[in-house]
Amino acid sequence: MSWLVTGGAGYIGAHIVRALTAADMSPVVLDNESSGRATFVPEGVPYVRGSILDTQLLIDTMRAHEVVGVIHVAAYKYAGVSVQRPLHTYEQNVEGTRVVLAAMEEAGVSRLVFSSSAAVYGTPDVPLVTEDLPKRPASPYGESKLIGEWLIRDQAVATASSDAPLRHTSLRYFNVVGSSDPSVYDVSPHNLFPLVYEALIEGRTPKIFGDDYDTPDGTNVRDYVHIGDIAAAHVVAAQRLAAGQPVEPAYNLGSKNGLSVREIMDAMARVTGIDFTPEIGPRRAGDPDRIVATGELAARDLDWKNRYTVDEMVRSGWEARRAAG
Numbered sequence: 001m002s003w004l005v006t007g008g009a010g011y012i013g014a015h016i017v018r019a020l021t022a023a024d025m026s027p028v029v030l031d032n033e034s035s036g037r038a039t040f041v042p043e044g045v046p047y048v049r050g051s052i053l054d055t056q057l058l059i060d061t062m063r064a065h066e067v068v069g070v071i072h073v074a075a076y077k078y079a080g081v082s083v084q085r086p087l088h089t090y091e092q093n094v095e096g097t098r099v100v101l102a103a104m105e106e107a108g109v110s111r112l113v114f115s116s117s118a119a120v121y122g123t124p125d126v127p128l129v130t131e132d133l134p135k136r137p138a139s140p141y142g143e144s145k146l147i148g149e150w151l152i153r154d155q156a157v158a159t160a161s162s163d164a165p166l167r168h169t170s171l172r173y174f175n176v177v178g179s180s181d182p183s184v185y186d187v188s189p190h191n192l193f194p195l196v197y198e199a200l201i202e203g204r205t206p207k208i209f210g211d212d213y214d215t216p217d218g219t220n221v222r223d224y225v226h227i228g229d230i231a232a233a234h235v236v237a238a239q240r241l242a243a244g245q246p247v248e249p250a251y252n253l254g255s256k257n258g259l260s261v262r263e264i265m266d267a268m269a270r271v272t273g274i275d276f277t278p279e280i281g282p283r284r285a286g287d288p289d290r291i292v293a294t295g296e297l298a299a300r301d302l303d304w305k306n307r308y309t310v311d312e313m314v315r316s317g318w319e320a321r322r323a324a325g
Contacts, residue, residue: 002026003238004067004109006052006100007074008045009036011186012115012176012227016071017045018184019231025238028065030058031074040184052096058103069111069241071234072100075145078190079119080284082141093144094151101155101166110164111241112152113234116250118174118223120146123288130294131172131250138288149250167244169237171298173225173253174291178313179320180228186317192261193314196268197321205276206268208261210283214290219261221290223254226308226316236302247301254293255306264310271314 003020007013008029013036020027021042029041032051041047046065050057052074061067076082076092097114104112119142120135137143149170156166177193179185186194196206211218233253240247265278298304308316 001068002028002065004028004030004062004065004070006030006070006072007036009033009038009041009047010073011040011184011188012230013073014040014184015180015227015231016073016234018042018181019235020238021045023235023239025235028061028067030061035187037187053091053099055099055103058100059107062103062107062109067107067109069113069238070100070104070109071113071115071238072097073115075115077117077141078188079139079141080287081190082139082144083285086140089140089144093141094147097148097151101151104166105155105159105164108164110159110166111238112166112168113237113241114148114152114168114170115234116149116170116172117142117145118172118252118254118291118293120149120172121291124291128256128292128294129252129254131248131252131297139285153249167241167247168249169241169247170250171233171237171253172250172293173223173230175222175224176227176230177224178226178228178308178316180231180316182320182323185320185324192264193317194321196265197318200268200272200274200276201321205279206265207279207281208265209281209287211280212283215260217260217262220287221258221260221292223292224259224264224310224313225253225255225306226313229253229305229307233298233302233304240301248297251298251302251304252293252295253298253304254295256292256294258290258292259310264314267310267314271311272318
């Protein structure tokens with residue numbers, strides 16, 4: 001028996017795969033390598049190259065590997081770019097989730113951990129985001145994740161009286177950073193940490209996208225959470241589902257104490273030893289002022305903790321990126 005990780009060759013998915021392996025939960029990876037890399041998949045882990053839009057491939061993979069649950073990470077995750085590519089975003093994230101659910105039903109797989117996003121909240125008007133806060137996504141990406149949660153909820157209702165009722169939970173988080181394995185690093189061309197790393201490696205000055213937000217220093221304030229903590233929470237959620245233990249429909253994996261982009265830049269200079277003054281560029285579409293979540297429910301049920309300081313997060317990501325050459 002095994003757990004299928006969609007998007008398991010990506011930065012987040014590959015860390016989840018390693019955490020599942022450490023917990024003896026036999027991961028299987030399915031990834032189309034649109035942003036993932038086959039080299040991120042650990043040796044010995046079954047790897048299927050293909051798309052989550054391929055229903056039959058999903059069914060065949062689940063049956064061949066006796067999959068008992070799915071951790072659905074695969075998605076097009078760039079909030080800003082989703083404003084320019086809404087149709088592509090909906091195809092990958094909404095239709096992709098629908099296909100995963102359909103394949104699960106056909107294959108008799110009834111446990112699902114959905115990798116959602118704090119983007120479902122949009123721009124909250126409260127200091128700390130809780131799971132019951134109204135959902136007002138500010139981008140097609142955030143909307144697609146919220147619709148994904150709705151699809152999962154509705155499928156659970158539809159299968160409640162079946163032989164394999166869907167049991168599920170969604171994990172909402174925002175900026176995932178750092179590395180727990182020097183062979184895996186964030187390759188995104190849009191995320192803050194890799195953008196800064198690439199600029200520093202190439203001798204360029206890192207850029208801040210907007211300094212006129214409604215925050216203390218004018219730059220975005222976010223939860224920055226270490227990938228090791230994120231992966232661990234996914235594993236505990238899967239374990240609770242496998243054991244038939246109760247779970248909430250959704251959990252925020254939040255830091256409770258947000259960091260601004262300018263604070264991250266200061267940490268980058270401090271950790272790397274490269275002194276710089278960031279350039280200021282225009283805002284990116286779809287970027288809200290502040291999103292910081294409490295994480296209290298996840299701490300209660302998923303052993304959620306923030307185990308890393310900002311300098312440790314920066315250092316682990318920097319060392320992994322430099323190790324890649």
